[in-house]
Amino acid sequence: MKLIADSGSTKTSWKLIDGSGHIKNIKTSGLNPYSQPEESIIQEVEKVLFPETGTGIQEIYFYGAGIVNAEKGDIIRRALNRIYPEAIVETHSDVLGAARALFGDQAGIACILGTGSNACLYDGKQIAHGISPLGFILGDEGSGSVMGRKLLGDYFKDVMPSRLRDEFGKQFGITREEALNRVYRTEKPNQFLAQFVPFLSENSNSAYCQEFVQHNFMEFFERNVSKLPDYTQYPIGFIGSVAFYFSQILNNTASYFGFEETTIIKEPIDGLEKYYSIK
Structure with missing residues (x-):
């Protein structure tokens, strides 16, 4: 069985895929290694996630806010392996998760507009160039x-x-x-x-x-998207509740910066399910 996760600041969306391809959707609180100790993450997984999955998990693909480097990713990996010791666990940033959900194996500019924001150039496999989000201050x-x-x-x-x-x-x-x-x-x-x-x-x-x-979206493009190399040469996509609920203003802003079309998804978990279904 396979687990796929997208974790933001407040919640984590999980997809449990069994050997027959049946899918179960699960929600837990956000698991952020930047702001939570490892023991707190273990407790949430053990208390909320494990009763929904049981044993037999072989693969876990976790994308989350706060996974800014390998050290933070290891916190999540160790916590999950405590509960699922037989599983192979991969941990990645929420930005890479957004990129794979939006573009699969194709290149593009992937953006997050939710509680926080981010923008990166994705080469179809990994993040080729990113702009540091720097937090809300x-x-x-x-x-x-x-x-x-x-x-x-x-x-x-x-x-x-x-x-x-x-x-x-x-x-x-x-x-x-x-x-x-x-x-x-x-x-x-x-x-x-x-x-x-x-x-x-x-x-x-x-x-x-x-x-x-509109002013805030203009700032996002000016200080993030436009700083990416050759940014007008790629398709652009957005993930997050802010992007979703203000899609019309966002589309207009993207058009102003030279993008003919935009892809907007509220949550990346369905796109990640599709990404791993063909792997």
Whole structure:
């Protein structure tokens, strides 16, 4: 039996494929070796995943946020081998997972626009060139965490139009003190900030919201996509909830930068299933 996983900041999507080709979908919390100790990952796998799979797993292909190098990948590999000692485990970055889900064995520019953001040039096998995302403070342009950060700033600094500001206040009821505490003194501030992004979608008829999202997507292209070599010579694709829910604005922005067509997928797990079904 084979396990395929795509892990983001908040959740992990798994595909269990048995010898007859039957597929079972499983969800666990996000498994991030950059922010979680190995024992915490083991506990989540043992408690939530193993009861759904049982024994007999022979191959595991894990793609995840936080796998920025071999050392972080080894944390995931050791944790999975503790529960599935007979399995061959491969660990890869979420960016490579996005690229393989979008393009299979073909070259292209693969982008992630979710809680975080990323862009890379994929040669059909591996990442040929990448731009460091740098996280929501220094980078992550166009992501949910950065748009949430800017949206919250516009709210407290009275930049947001008054009607929307009233709606935002009613919907979230957040004080300046609470926002400062959640961002600067608690864990996972990126997830806290990203929760405000649906407000932009809910008010998408507003000129402010449309311009806000477009400006953030322009920054993503300018500071990431356009820095890739010969970027206009490749097809481009996007994965993530931000890309999915703001697809029209994203398509318009891609067109501005010279891309005739874009591929947008909310989650990569189905594409990864297809990728491994022909291996």
